Amino acid sequence: MLPRFGRRAALAAAAAILLSQLPGVVHAQNFDRPVRIIVPYAPGGTSDILARLISPKLSAAIGQSVVVENKPGAAGNLGADAVAKATPDGTTLLLTDVGSVATAPSLFSNLTYNLEKDLAPVTMVMFGPYVLAVHESIPVKTVAELIAYAKANPGKLAVANSGVGGANHITAVVMQKELGIQFKHVPYKGGAAATRAVVAGESGALINGASATLPFVTNKQLVGLAVTGEHRVPSAPDLPTFKEAKLPGGDAGTWQGILVASGTPPAVIARLNTEIGKILESPEIKAKIAEQGGEVRAGTPDAMATWLKDATKRWGEVIREAGIKGE
Known part of the structure; x- marks a missing residue:
């Protein structure tokens, strides 16, 4: 949903895709210190649930401890700012409802970070x-x-x-x-x-x-x-979809994704993308996400960047038309 990622972020995303296809390159990129997953909301929400599902698996994959840190406030912008200003080495991740990342430029005139320059996509995680x-x-x-x-x-x-x-x-x-x-x-x-x-x-x-x-x-x-969504949720089959109930907004939902600080080496982004993708495609994690009504939507950094650009434009028009201002 971002209007346009900065040059560094775009190059990092493109290079990550290429590197992820080269044998041995991704797995040669090791982590030499613990990793933090910043969730910009209070515990118990969708982002927090996902972070705690992913963190132990990611820890095993990269051989480092992975901790979840909740940093709520300012509609998710406090956590996003912390990641944007983190050392760009891939050890500080932002797991968030990327809808909030995409709407921020249209809502807040005084953001303390620049989305075009300061954040780079790693992977989408799920649609719920x-x-x-x-x-x-x-x-x-x-x-x-x-x-x-x-x-x-x-x-x-x-x-x-x-x-x-x-x-x-x-x-x-x-x-x-x-x-x-x-x-x-x-x-x-x-x-x-x-x-x-x-x-x-x-x-x-x-x-x-x-x-x-x-x-x-x-x-x-x-x-x-x-x-919302195209199908009824298996764990609550009696609930009609928005479309069935003739409600607008049936394509809305929570799109969860992971970003890092811009300037993170392409090989690191590629390693994270690969390992997290494997975790999300594992039968155990897919089943747990499905139980909660979600669908795994892992993909490339480039695909996530495209989604963010498109969504930023679409939601920005709604925000401006409705006169919504961030607080």
Whole structure:
């Protein structure tokens, strides 16, 4: 979603692909100190869950300890800034909802890092659908009832999100525009915090990643109404898709990916891309991600860069049209 990666990042991504195809080159690139995976949200969200699934496997693959460090705040920008300013040696990774990375340039005029120059893609990780759910006190059991309730109570239904300008926030903005309804948008420091707020009744509804939200639906702590994506989620087959429920935004969801500081050697990016790709394609990890409604989407750094460029343009138009400003 980035308008354009800087020259260094683009060259690193292209070189990583070439190097990854040369026998012995990738595996010759060793790590000489521990690796940190920075998650720019509070524990318990989709990014955090993925980081803790990947970290022990990556540790075994590279022969170094891999620790997960949560650094929430500023809609994910505190964690992104930490990685952007880290030593560019591949030992500090950013695992995040890359939708937030892509929307940041359109939301914040005072970013403390430059996305075009300071971050380089390693690999996409997964796509996870969003779940639309409500607290049990909200008198709705279907999408049609939710729409009717929102129309009868304009601006009163508090819809939690993982931060202003996040993809789930924008999905709710698109929904209210297309359906002619009005929500009260309430930002939290990550999807896990937003989910807990709705479970506690602090907010009334949310649109959030399936990995962090479905457990509360299946445990009857939240009332699930629908899921984004092309298919119903196996662990909650009764929930219709947004398309089936005639809701806009059905292609939205949480796209998770990994980035490093720009200037990281191409061989290091290639090694990380290869090892993480193997981890994601392992039957164990694929099954765990599928259980939570997600789909593995590992790929090349170049493919991720293209996705970021396209998404930045698309979501930026929505943000500007809606007049959304970051906080």
